[in-house]
Amino acid sequence: MFLRRLVSNADAQRTPYIVWNAFIDLLACSEYEELNDVQRAPHVVFWYESEVQNGGHLQFFENHPADRIEPTISALQTLDALAYMPILKEAARRWGSPEREKLETAEEYFAVALEGAFNDLDLAFGHASPELVQLLQKYLDANLAEFVTFVE
Numbered sequence: 001m002f003l004r005r006l007v008s009n010a011d012a013q014r015t016p017y018i019v020w021n022a023f024i025d026l027l028a029c030s031e032y033e034e035l036n037d038v039q040r041a042p043h044v045v046f047w048y049e050s051e052v053q054n055g056g057h058l059q060f061f062e063n064h065p066a067d068r069i070e071p072t073i074s075a076l077q078t079l080d081a082l083a084y085m086p087i088l089k090e091a092a093r094r095w096g097s098p099e100r101e102k103l104e105t106a107e108e109y110f111a112v113a114l115e116g117a118f119n120d121l122d123l124a125f126g127h128a129s130p131e132l133v134q135l136l137q138k139y140l141d142a143n144l145a146e147f148v149t150f151v152e
Contacts, residue, residue, distance in 0.1 A: 003030055003039070004149045012150060023140050023147045032068070038146045041075035042139050048072050048088070049132040052125050057091040057118040062103055066096075079135045083128040091121045 005022035012019055026039070027046040035043055047068075051060035069092045076084045094117055103112060140147060 002036060003034055004145075004147055006151050007148050009150050009152060019144070019148055020137065020140070023136075026147055032071075036146070038143055040071065041078040042136050044068055044072040044075045045079055045081065045132060045136060048076075048084075049136075052122065056113070056122040057088075057095070057125070058113050061091075061095045079132075079139050081128075081130075081132055081135050084125065084132065087121050087124050087128065091118055094118065094121075 003026060005026050007019055007022050023042075024046070027043045028050075030039075030043065032040060032043060047064060048060060051063055069088070073085055073088055073092075076082070076088065
């Protein structure tokens with residue numbers, strides 16, 4: 001299956017950000033398995049960026065399966081987000097070092113978050129450049145037909 005969002009030409013001319021919104025909608029509302037190879041890279045980078053911005057690397061690891069770490073690292077390379085690759089690699093190393101159980105409650109999450117195991121990496125993520133949103137836009141521009149179909 002090949003998923004794309006439909007955007008009218010008139011809407012795109014009148015409201016240029018509608019194409020970006022359609023792109024984000026596709027990334028946010030689709031499952032990894034539903035997407036083609038070109039779409040998967042920004043999908044995992046979108047979720048990495050969203051989770052880390054909202055709750056740091058701890059939140060990313062808690063909300064995404066471990067088997068998405070390597071595809072996310074690869075996708076960072078695909079999007080030329082090279083500054084983020086060592087950050088995620090180190091975060092994954094730290095995450096995988098002790099045996100971890102899924103955090104079940106907000107209290108458990110906050111207790112682990114207060115330990116600050118990822119604070120330096122969350123800070124490095126925040127200072128990395130260029131921002132992932134800019135790289136996602138660049139990727140969209142280069143692969144527009146993979147994400148949006150323009151209709152009359």
